[in-house]
Amino acid sequence: MSRGTRVGGRDSLPGAADATGATGYRPLLFSIAYGMTGSVGDAEDIVQDAFLGLTRARQAGTTIADLKAYLTTAVTRLGIDHLRSARVRRETYVGDWLPEPVVVPADGPGPAEHAELADSLSMAFLVLLESLSPVERAVFMLREVFGYGYPDVARITGKTEANCRQIFARARQRIPAGGQVRDSPPPPARRARGEELTRRFFEAAAGGDMDALLGMLAPDAVLHGDGGGKAQAIGKPATEAPRVARMLVAGLRRVRMLGVSLRPAWVNGRPGAVMYDAEGRVAGVVELDIADGVVQAIHSVVNPDKLRHLGPVSDVARLPGK
Incomplete structure (x- = not known):
């Protein structure tokens, strides 16, 4: 064809x-x-x-x-x-x-x-x-x-x-969320608040500010990571704000040492960021689910097979032999 x-x-x-x-x-x-x-x-x-x-x-x-x-x-x-x-x-x-x-x-x-x-x-x-x-x-x-x-x-x-x-x-x-499927496009004020919270959230995580992070996380916040067995990611969801905060701080510290930076983006209609390595290749995508002024869930995709549509994919998180 x-x-x-x-x-x-x-x-x-x-x-x-x-x-x-x-x-x-x-x-x-x-x-x-x-x-x-x-x-x-x-x-x-x-x-x-x-x-x-x-x-x-x-x-x-x-x-x-x-x-x-x-x-x-x-x-x-x-x-x-x-x-x-x-x-x-x-x-x-x-x-x-x-x-x-x-x-x-x-x-x-x-x-x-x-x-x-x-x-x-x-x-x-x-x-x-x-x-x-x-x-x-x-x-x-x-x-x-x-x-x-x-x-x-x-x-x-x-x-x-x-x-x-x-x-x-x-x-x-x-489907427990059956009545909350579709969001209307966020008005400028709500979109701006979401972007501002996301900026402060990632800054706190990158700086290791646990108090600030805990103030922006819901008590029952959940961290999801998808590496597909090909990139470094948590094996199962992490729950509760203190554990999620510790994992975020450790994870961002590790990727920053590898030269990875975050660029703000909207991911599936939610505020988030795309991670890029020092050569400008996509290393991962993070989405934040925000409700009631706090982060309820974090979804991180680092499986290289799920990032190819975004551009050249980095190998900084790839597991050996994958």
């Missing part, structure tokens, strides 16, 4: 979307695919496959009355198929699994599809979705996150409306 221009870290089919007028749906399609897979790369591949299918259908003379409906159906069903094939890989994953981070620079909007998604799904919520079956995840995502009515959810997934209602109710019971 010939490849064309780069879009969001993946190649796009030359003219496939433009020729059909479908490019305007790319942000929505990427958001659905990413919500289904938790992977930026897989989401981009799924969207590309959907565009390819559209091109082939048009070339075969198929009349497509509703382009948006056709593409959302294609992306959702491709996402279901992908999850079914990925189930075994997820079950054998080494350490704490976190989704590939969607990063929007703090000083710019970033790619359109990433900017739209950044207001939709946090890392914590995507981890919760892992407990659902592929079809449950599709129904829940379409209904709860993207606001589709049951007739549309049924059409997209190929289920009856009654079945979709049952699937959604069952999924809702298994």
